[in-house]
Amino acid sequence: xxxxxxxxxxxxxxxxxxxxxxxxxxxxxxxxxxxxxxxxxxxxxxxxxxxxxxxxxxxxxxxxxxxxxxxxxxxxxxxxxxxxxxxxxxxxxxxxxxxxxxxxxxxxxxxxxxxxxxxxxxxxxxxxxxxxxxxxxxxxxxxxxxxxxxxxxxxxxxxxxxxxxx
Numbered sequence: 001x002x003x004x005x006x007x008x009x010x011x012x013x014x015x016x017x018x019x020x021x022x023x024x025x026x027x028x029x030x031x032x033x034x035x036x037x038x039x040x041x042x043x044x045x046x047x048x049x050x051x052x053x054x055x056x057x058x059x060x061x062x063x064x065x066x067x068x069x070x071x072x073x074x075x076x077x078x079x080x081x082x083x084x085x086x087x088x089x090x091x092x093x094x095x096x097x098x099x100x101x102x103x104x105x106x107x108x109x110x111x112x113x114x115x116x117x118x119x120x121x122x123x124x125x126x127x128x129x130x131x132x133x134x135x136x137x138x139x140x141x142x143x144x145x146x147x148x149x150x151x152x153x154x155x156x157x158x159x160x161x162x163x164x165x166x
Contacts, residue, residue: 011141013125015110020129024058027066029129030094030108034157035073045072058105066094066155078156086111086124086146090156095126099152106152 018039020029025039032042047053049068051060067077080096083089091113099106110127125141126149132138140146 011123011125011139013127013139014112014114015127017127017138018129019131026129027061027094027108030110031066031069033110033127033129034070034075034092034094037073042069045069063155070157071160074160076158076160080153080155083151083154086151089151089154091115092157093154094157095151096153097149097151111151111154
């Protein structure tokens with residue numbers, strides 16, 4: 001059986017965790033984590049971009065909506081790409097785990113590879129918006145802690161390039 005994930009008490013992630021508030025807003029919570037915004041502000045912006053204000057909205061959470069929300073915060077998103085391990089991911093990604101192929105549903109979290117100067121990898125970790133009772137599952141650091149999660153899809157995220165000025 002898998003061991004309990006542990007998080008080093010001295011580890012300081014680059015991204016602050018934002019907890020999801022209902023069972024479908026994990027993607028928006030992950031966007032809030034990536035952008036440094038509140039979940040409420042991400043949801044309000046999503047509503048201006050076509051997310052229904054009332055009623056079911058899970059079907060409206062598309063790759064295009066995710067890209068628009070990230071672009072509004074100066075971030076560039078790739079399209080959804082399949083993956084089978086965290087080694088397949090870029091240094092920053094919105095990643096889907098617990099994927100159910102028959103329902104085409106999973107839950108989203110943030111993956112990050114923290115690098116030292118010179119490009120040496122210091123640590124890779126995930127920030128999980130799911131409201132686990134066990135706080136050690138909120139931020140999982142290192143290969144052993146990630147072993148219990150299987151990524152299926154991801155969207156790579158990078159900083160938007162600023163236009164050159166003359």
